[in-house]
Amino acid sequence: MNTHDQFRELLEAYALGSLDSVDRALLETHLASGCAECAKALEEARWLVSQLAYLAPNAEPSDMLKGRLLQTVRAEAAGGAGPQAVRGAEVPWWLWAGVAALLLFSIYSAWNEQHLRRTVTNLQQQAEAQRAERQKLEEQLRVAKLQAHEAMIWMDPKSVKIMLPPKDPKMPQLEAMWHPEMGLVVRGWKVPNPSGNRVLQLWLIPKAGGKPMPSMTFWPDANGKFSAMVENPPDTMSDTQALAITEEPVGGSPQPTSAPMWVGGVS
Amino acid sequence: MFLAVFSPKGNDEVSLDATLMQQLLRRDVSAFEELYERHSRIVYSLVLRILRQGSTAEEVVQDVFLQLWRNSARYDTSRPFVPWLLTLARNRALDHLRLKSERQRRREEQTEEFPQIASAAPEYEKALDEKRRAERVRSLIGSLPSAQKKAIELAYFEGLSHSEIAAALNEPLGTVKSWIRSALMRLKESLQATS
Numbered sequence: 001m002n003t004h005d006q007f008r009e010l011l012e013a014y015a016l017g018s019l020d021s022v023d024r025a026l027l028e029t030h031l032a033s034g035c036a037e038c039a040k041a042l043e044e045a046r047w048l049v050s051q052l053a054y055l056a057p058n059a060e061p062s063d064m065l066k067g068r069l070l071q072t073v074r075a076e077a078a079g080g081a082g083p084q085a086v087r088g089a090e091v092p093w094w095l096w097a098g099v100a101a102l103l104l105f106s107i108y109s110a111w112n113e114q115h116l117r118r119t120v121t122n123l124q125q126q127a128e129a130q131r132a133e134r135q136k137l138e139e140q141l142r143v144a145k146l147q148a149h150e151a152m153i154w155m156d157p158k159s160v161k162i163m164l165p166p167k168d169p170k171m172p173q174l175e176a177m178w179h180p181e182m183g184l185v186v187r188g189w190k191v192p193n194p195s196g197n198r199v200l201q202l203w204l205i206p207k208a209g210g211k212p213m214p215s216m217t218f219w220p221d222a223n224g225k226f227s228a229m230v231e232n233p234p235d236t237m238s239d240t241q242a243l244a245i246t247e248e249p250v251g252g253s254p255q256p257t258s259a260p261m262w263v264g265g266v267s
Numbered sequence: 268m269f270l271a272v273f274s275p276k277g278n279d280e281v282s283l284d285a286t287l288m289q290q291l292l293r294r295d296v297s298a299f300e301e302l303y304e305r306h307s308r309i310v311y312s313l314v315l316r317i318l319r320q321g322s323t324a325e326e327v328v329q330d331v332f333l334q335l336w337r338n339s340a341r342y343d344t345s346r347p348f349v350p351w352l353l354t355l356a357r358n359r360a361l362d363h364l365r366l367k368s369e370r371q372r373r374r375e376e377q378t379e380e381f382p383q384i385a386s387a388a389p390e391y392e393k394a395l396d397e398k399r400r401a402e403r404v405r406s407l408i409g410s411l412p413s414a415q416k417k418a419i420e421l422a423y424f425e426g427l428s429h430s431e432i433a434a435a436l437n438e439p440l441g442t443v444k445s446w447i448r449s450a451l452m453r454l455k456e457s458l459q460a461t462s
Contacts, residue, residue: 012451013429013444018422020430048455050350052423053309053357054401055408056316061307065325070300073336077294 007038015045150229153179162243164264172224174245174262178237184215186243187227191220197250202228203260204235205242212244217252240266284348291339299336306349307332309401310356317360317424327363331356349397361426400458407457408450414438415446422447 007030013019014027031038153159154177164174164186174188186202194200199219203212213235218228233240244260284305290298310331315324334355335342342351408416414436421427421435433443 009448013422013447016422016447016451017426018428018432018447020428023429045451046354047347047350048451048458049423050353050357051400051404051454051458052408052419053313053353054404055420055423056309056312058308059312059315061311061325061328062321065311065329066303066307069303069329069332070296072333073296073299076336077296 004035004038007035008041011038011042011045012048015042015049146229149182149231150185150227153177153182153185153229156182160237160267162264162266164243164245164262166262167260171261174264176243176264178233178266180237183229183231184233185227185229186218186245188220188225190224191226192224193220194247198247199250199252200226200245200261201248201252201256202230203244203246203256204233204240205244205263206235207239207241212256214252214254217248217250237266242266285344288335288339288342288344288348291336299332302335303332306352309349309397310352313353314356314360317357317364323363324360327359328356331359357423365426403457404454407454411450411453415450418443418446419450 007027010019010023010027014024019027031042156179158181159177159179162176162178164176166173171192172188172190174186174191176184176186178184191200199217201217202215204215205212215234216228216230218226220226242263242265244256244264245262246256246258246260248257284302287298287302287305291302307328311324311328314327314331315321318324318327331352335352342348408419411419418432418436418438421432427435429440429443429447432438432447433440436443
């Protein structure tokens, strides 16, 4: 008996599953070498071994088993998923790829939306800061222009200086400078703030003896200092007899409601 | 040399099983029911003989037929159906009998979840229908000396190895190997013989 015949003798026991580990390993090595004759004989041996099932005494399963099985099978058939489709591994690859792509796209969209929201918020904050900065610069420019304008009025030789002595000797004297084209500036130091919700208001007293003409309102700072300018006074210097200042409610009055606190004649 | 007798009934049955299995692919519940009607008795008999407990045997049979329903695509319709189904049922029952024991591992190494069965049935399968094959098997094995018959039963229904059978029967290992092989050879000859 050659080696090949020895392996043939093991095939039925191998199909039966009764070979011990050493014989099984030897036979499997031989089968792995590609022996077609033994492979075919093994298939027949497996068929032969399966026939031993008929040695089992006849028995009948319960009707309940059939009922349970058919209930499960009908439910799965009606569920739309085919017998093969219940296995995850048999879902087509392109479907998994599609699901994965959709998931990635959703994640990217959510991230992108958040990113855009943050960008928009940052841009809005930057725009707001730039707007505030521009307003601040515009205010500084306006003040600088005003100061420059006031300085020009004070320095120009065409301007006329007007002293406004107080009616109350305890109050400081005020002074004004009136330029025929550039306007009128009034300023003072150590002037007490008006009481309550009141402001100081400038009046032009006409030479013709008419009613006092209302002009700007103003109030001193915390140190009692102020400098107020009127670019277009309500009357010309030549038609004005005097300047007067009274205390009036905030917003000013169309005609004086209190006695003048300062009065200065225009020469 | 054997003299095969052509049996139209046997061939028709093989062909019918393959057709029914193909219908399972289309989720045909009536095909499943017919397969169950045709084969549930032998499958249940085999599993009950291995497990010896009715309720557990029904669980395993249910598992086997559900596997048939859910994985019908994995069955090669060119292969003989009944031996394939019986091998599947035996494997499942032995799995249940000895979960993760050494013997189970040994058997798992040489069998797959869906068992390997001859790609084409032996010629003599066509000579006898299932009922007559069953009679031949019972008759032949029943005629063996009781110790030899016991060795075959321990191997097939208990999944024991040659060494384990020798120990269980208190017989030499070589004797057990010889008994099993000679029994299977006689069975093969019996199935090849004409009626």
